[in-house]
Amino acid sequence: MTKIDSKLNDELPLGRSPGPTWQDVLDTDSRPVPDYLRAESPYLNGFDDIPKSHYLSRDWHELEKERLWSRVWQFACREEHLPHVGSYIVYDIADQSYLVVRVSDSEIKAYPNACLHRGRLLKTYDGRCSEFRCPFHGWAWHLDGELKQISAEWDFPQAAERDLSLPEVKVGRWAGFVFINPDANCESLDEFLGSEIQQHFARWDFDNRYLAAHVSRTIRCNWKIANEAFTEGYHVNATHPQAVTYTGDPQSQIDFWGNTARELSPKGIPCPMLKYTPTEEEMLRDALDVRDGEPLPVSFGQGDTLRGVLSAAGRERFRATFGDRVDELTDAEFLDAWNYMVFPNFHPWGAFNRIVYRFRPNGDDHETCIFEIMYLAPFKGERPPPAKVVHLGPDDPWTDVAELEKLAMVAEQDTFNMARVHDGLKVLRRDGVMLSRYQEALIRWRHDLIEAYIERGPVKS
Ligand code: FES
Numbered sequence: 058m059t060k061i062d063s064k065l066n067d068e069l070p071l072g073r074s075p076g077p078t079w080q081d082v083l084d085t086d087s088r089p090v091p092d093y094l095r096a097e098s099p100y101l102n103g104f105d106d107i108p109k110s111h112y113l114s115r116d117w118h119e120l121e122k123e124r125l126w127s128r129v130w131q132f133a134c135r136e137e138h139l140p141h142v143g144s145y146i147v148y149d150i151a152d153q154s155y156l157v158v159r160v161s162d163s164e165i166k167a168y169p170n171a172c173l174h175r176g177r178l179l180k181t182y183d184g185r186c187s188e189f190r191c192p193f194h195g196w197a198w199h200l201d202g203e204l205k206q207i208s209a210e211w212d213f214p215q216a217a218e219r220d221l222s223l224p225e226v227k228v229g230r231w232a233g234f235v236f237i238n239p240d241a242n243c244e245s246l247d248e249f250l251g252s253e254i255q256q257h258f259a260r261w262d263f264d265n266r267y268l269a270a271h272v273s274r275t276i277r278c279n280w281k282i283a284n285e286a287f288t289e290g291y292h293v294n295a296t297h298p299q300a301v302t303y304t305g306d307p308q309s310q311i312d313f314w315g316n317t318a319r320e321l322s323p324k325g326i327p328c329p330m331l332k333y334t335p336t337e338e339e340m341l342r343d344a345l346d347v348r349d350g351e352p353l354p355v356s357f358g359q360g361d362t363l364r365g366v367l368s369a370a371g372r373e374r375f376r377a378t379f380g381d382r383v384d385e386l387t388d389a390e391f392l393d394a395w396n397y398m399v400f401p402n403f404h405p406w407g408a409f410n411r412i413v414y415r416f417r418p419n420g421d422d423h424e425t426c427i428f429e430i431m432y433l434a435p436f437k438g439e440r441p442p443p444a445k446v447v448h449l450g451p452d453d454p455w456t457d458v459a460e461l462e463k464l465a466m467v468a469e470q471d472t473f474n475m476a477r478v479h480d481g482l483k484v485l486r487r488d489g490v491m492l493s494r495y496q497e498a499l500i501r502w503r504h505d506l507i508e509a510y511i512e513r514g515p516v517k518s
């Protein structure tokens with residue numbers, strides 16, 4: 058079902074927030090901005106409400122399992138999680154589990170994580186091994202999936218007739234991220250991602266980043282509710298009021314290209330809903346959380362701007378790892394929020410933001426989810442080992458994890474809404490939720506793509 062109300066889409070001009078757009082802010086950049094970063098591609102696809110059932114119904118969750126998670130490319134881990142031959146991770150999605158393993162220096166493979174004897178999960182933790190040996194009766198497979206041994210093989214005369222290699226699941230790699238796709242007939246990861254996001258990220262050298270923090274929290278809401286809290290900037294004025302003096306979230310730019318999208322929010326301009334115009338120094342104080350009477354930690358003189366001062370500081374911070382190439386990169390890349398999204402559930406922020414988000418159902422429960430925050434930082438010299446996952450329960454605050462620094466408080470504000478949206482949808486006396494046309498368009502984008510996957514029917518084997 059394509060939900061285009063073409064009449065309304067054609068007749069209504071596209072409204073944008075008062076105040077400068079992100080493009081206007083780019084015009085003031087101290088460095089040339091490449092055309093490919095300036096591209097605009099808004100998502101406009103009608104005005105229909107999003108049915109509540111897409112969040113609340115068990116049937117819809119079953120459809121997502123059968124027709125989305127079974128055939129979509131999905132981020133499983135970073136390459137750095139698989140440093141050696143035999144390094145493996147367990148990637149779980151809904152009621153499915155996959156083993157992702159480095160088979161050789163150049164090859165990574167993935168298998169459904171189940172023993173071909175009586176189905177026990179082969180692994181329940183990440184690690185390194187020389188074979189996959191089932192703990193139940195001891196059947197074993199080589200890393201490349203070939204059957205190695207059947208214990209008491211004399212008692213399985215039928216085994217000779219069967220293919221008992223571990224079935225393979227497609228693996229794709231991009232920018233240091235390892236993806237899997239359970240559908241044997243899927244398009245390549247390269248086709249799925251498209252050229253735009255690959256061209257943009259090539260500029261930021263994501264292969265050479267390491268996982269500096271990784272925190273996973275269970276949240277009492279459907280996975281899409283958590284995901285949608287990071288899919289629009291419209292909520293900033295009410296959910297993060299501390300940011301309105303220096304963040305132009307209503308002026309964000311929304312773009313999409315097939316399965317990828319982005320929301321770009323400028324820093325250093327106030328939210329137009331603010332009733333006064335803050336000075337540059339006031340914006341800088343709020344951005345750095347420096348109170349009246351306290352000295353600023355950066356030098357700030359007559360005629361300086363937040364964008365000028367903070368982009369210069371960011372450039373110097375990254376000079377150690379990126380070298381003098383930082384002088385060619387725009388102020389915007391050191392300052393603004395580059396919230397890129399890969400359908401359905403993965404947000405690798407672009408430029409120098411470090412942030413990566415992922416949202417998954419919590420096992421087979423559609424009323425809770427797992428929301429992960431990761432930091433990908435550049436490094437110099439030898440690659441540091443990836444951060445171990447810190448697991449938080451639904452009532453453990455992000456602020457318990459020091460590595461998240463200032464983002465912890467912001468994420469806590471976002472998380473405060475999530476379970477209350479899930480509960481509120483059950484109370485809501487309407488069939489669906491209403492979306493703004495431009496600012497919340499990427500919520501519609503994700504739902505439209507999910508619907509398109511579901512309409513394709515079950516995966517054919
Ligand atoms: S279930 Fe794995 S060896 Fe029996």
Ligand SMILES: [Fe+2]
Binds near residue numbers: 296297467
């Ligand atoms: Fe937020």
